[in-house]
Amino acid sequence: MDEFFDPTAELFPGELTDVIVPPPSPAEVSLDVDLMSVTENSGTGIKYTFTRAGGNTTDALIVNFSISGKATLDVDYTQTGAVLNGTDYTVTIAAGQTTADVTINPIADNEIESDEAVKLTLKEGSDY
Numbered sequence: 001m002d003e004f005f006d007p008t009a010e011l012f013p014g015e016l017t018d019v020i021v022p023p024p025s026p027a028e029v030s031l032d033v034d035l036m037s038v039t040e041n042s043g044t045g046i047k048y049t050f051t052r053a054g055g056n057t058t059d060a061l062i063v064n065f066s067i068s069g070k071a072t073l074d075v076d077y078t079q080t081g082a083v084l085n086g087t088d089y090t091v092t093i094a095a096g097q098t099t100a101d102v103t104i105n106p107i108a109d110n111e112i113e114s115d116e117a118v119k120l121t122l123k124e125g126s127d128y
Helices: none
Strands: 028-033 046-053 061-068 077-080 083-085 088-093 099-106 119-122
Touching (some): 028 061, 028 119, 046 088, 088 099
Antiparallel strands (some): 046 099, 061 119, 077 099, 083 088
C-alpha cells in the first residue's frame, strides 16, 4: 500500500488546534502636493494628497501632520479637509479609500508683502 497525505485528516482526533493569524502590517503614508506655489490672488488652492499603502484598508486611517511656515491660518490662508487638534492637524482616509486631500487656499489682501510659505509635515501615528 502506498503512503499518501490526507489534508483533511485530523492531527489528533478530538483535539482542537489554535490558528494564529498575524496582525496586518501597518500602513505606509506618503504626502504629495499638486502645485509648489500659487499667487495670493489667483483663486487657486494647493492640494496636498495623503496616500496610504498597505495596512488594513477596511478601517479609516487617521493621519497626523503639522502645518508650519510664515503664513498664518485664517489671516493668509484657509484650509479644507483637515481637523485642527491643538497645534497639530489630522486628516482621515476613509475606510476602503487610499487617499484624502487637504487644500490650502490663499487669502487675497491688499498688503505688499514678501512670499509666505506653508509647509505640511507628516507626524507619527499608531497605525502607520
